[in-house]
Amino acid sequence: MIFYISALLIIGIGIYALIIKKNLIKIIIGLDLIETGINLLIVSIGYVNGKTAPIFSKDVMNASLMVDPVPQALTLTSIVIGASELALAAAFVVLLYRKYGTLDIRKIRSLRW
Template identity: 50%
Template sequence: MSFLHDYVYYIGAFGLVAIGLLIILVKRNLIKLIIGLSILDTGVNMFLISVGYIRRGTAPIFSRPGLEPDGMVDPVPQALVLTAIVIGVAILALALALAVRFYKTYGTLDLRKAKELRW
């Protein structure tokens, strides 16, 4: 129980990163690969936020008087992750546009069937 209390968010972040990597390494369908990329992205963001958490801390917003500055969670990882989420959606949209273009050229989404890209 104490282990779970300490590491449950790390387990979630690590699990998401592992599953995302597994999808990228094993699957061959392009859209499935991009889904794996999005899950990996969420996992990394989850890890950064859980590193910045301080036990019994409050959100870093002085929304009412009486909030103490020393009981707040770290704002720097949150600002970083805010950036990362927006960049993530830009990358996903560009990757999906490339996948649509790939389907138009080769008539398939399977990487094995594109002769020029075989490895």
């Protein structure tokens, strides 16, 4: 249960950073926090009490003793795509800094909210 609650808290902190903060790097950190929280939530849905990792070995050959493999496969995809999305966002931030000379979104004219 604590896994669900802390995943939700991390998602909440990320959304807070995304809409309150005015610094572009802080906004990217908020995006990363939301992604981490959602990965934690998905993996903890797949966990089953008292079962082991879904990998066959000479000791564990019984498929009924393993946790759900589908959320783990989905999270694997999500982490790799998250990292590439983050590299693209960092490139955009550097370009914006070159053009406007600031990281404050209130001073970047076309992004003002």
